[in-house]
Amino acid sequence: METSIHLMLFSLICTTMFVYQCHAACAEVDSDTEAVAGAGFKLGCISCKKRSEVKGYATVEWFFRANGEADFVPIYTYTKETGQTIEHDLFMDRVDWNGSKRSGDIQDASIYLLNVTFNDSGTYQCFFNRILTYENHEYSTTISKVVHLTVVAKATRGTASIVSEVMMYVSIIGLQVWLLIEMIYCYRKISAAGEEALREAANAEYLAIASESKDNCAGVQVGE
Numbered sequence: 251m252e253t254s255i256h257l258m259l260f261s262l263i264c265t266t267m268f269v270y271q272c273h274a275a276c277a278e279v280d281s282d283t284e285a286v287a288g289a290g291f292k293l294g295c296i297s298c299k300k301r302s303e304v305k306g307y308a309t310v311e312w313f314f315r316a317n318g319e320a321d322f323v324p325i326y327t328y329t330k331e332t333g334q335t336i337e338h339d340l341f342m343d344r345v346d347w348n349g350s351k352r353s354g355d356i357q358d359a360s361i362y363l364l365n366v367t368f369n370d371s372g373t374y375q376c377f378f379n380r381i382l383t384y385e386n387h388e389y390s391t392t393i394s395k396v397v398h399l400t401v402v403a404k405a406t407r408g409t410a411s412i413v414s415e416v417m418m419y420v421s422i423i424g425l426q427v428w429l430l431i432e433m434i435y436c437y438r439k440i441s442a443a444g445e446e447a448l449r450e451a452a453n454a455e456y457l458a459i460a461s462e463s464k465d466n467c468a469g470v471q472v473g474e
């Protein structure tokens with residue numbers, strides 16, 4: 251009896267985790283937009299399918315417009331069957347697929363640029379051409395995303411990260427100063443209280459002695 255309950259709980263937990271993982275598997279994270287010259291860079295492009303959408307098949311196209319140019323040019327295509335095709339000399343032998351590998355129902359169309367040059371600065375656009383297969387018809391959709399890429403000589407840090415670091419130091423120093431002030435204040439208070447207590451103790455002793463002698467005197471008087 252107990253074993254079966256344990257088994258049930260165990261399978262429930264497993265199912266929950268599995269379902270959770272299914273849902274967590276696709277998240278539309280925006281691509282980074284700053285590449286370092288000479289290094290590699292992942293151009294991110296993710297289009298998650300909605301839960302209501304049926305099985306489908308997607309092919310991917312990437313376009314590029316260099317800074318100062320008027321038009322987009324096709325640079326790259328990917329399908330599960332044929333793999334990748336680089337379509338522009340500027341990117342020849344410099345692009346690798348970083349997207350979905352196992353499924354033809356591609357949701358991640360990210361690509362990896364090797365050995366980034368300053369000429370790679372510009373606007374990238376990825377397209378998902380997705381065909382959803384319903385029981386008796388097909389429905390095709392196109393989803394596109396844009397990435398504005400800047401190529402820098404060295405990684406620069408975002409202003410937000412600098413501000414938060416400064417804030418961290420300010421708050422650490424502030425806390426320490428506050429702690430110090432508090433300690434000095436407490437120390438003074440305690441030593442003052444100590445002196446007071448000593449004085450009071452002395453007073454109390456004096457009073458006690460005084461009242462004792464008075465009692466003695468009274469006793470003497472009564473005895474007379």
Ligand SMILES: *[C@@H]1O[C@H](CO)[C@@H](O)[C@H](O)[C@H]1NC(C)=O
Nearest residue numbers: 290292346347348349361362
């Ligand atoms: C992306 O591709 C590059 C180059 O092939 C590789 O080094 C890197 O590990 C890949 N990253 C992912 C997440 O697939």
Ligand SMILES: *[C@@H]1O[C@H](CO)[C@@H](O)[C@H](O)[C@H]1NC(C)=O
Nearest residue numbers: 287288289364365366367368
């Ligand atoms: C990267 O490109 C630069 C010039 O654009 C070249 O000098 C260098 O050898 C390349 N590095 C690699 C690893 O391909």
Ligand SMILES: *[C@@H]1O[C@H](CO)[C@@H](O)[C@H](O)[C@H]1NC(C)=O
Nearest residue numbers: 316340365366367368369370
């Ligand atoms: C960048 O573009 C300029 C002008 O089109 C060209 O002269 C130069 O060789 C290119 N540099 C690289 C590293 O491809």
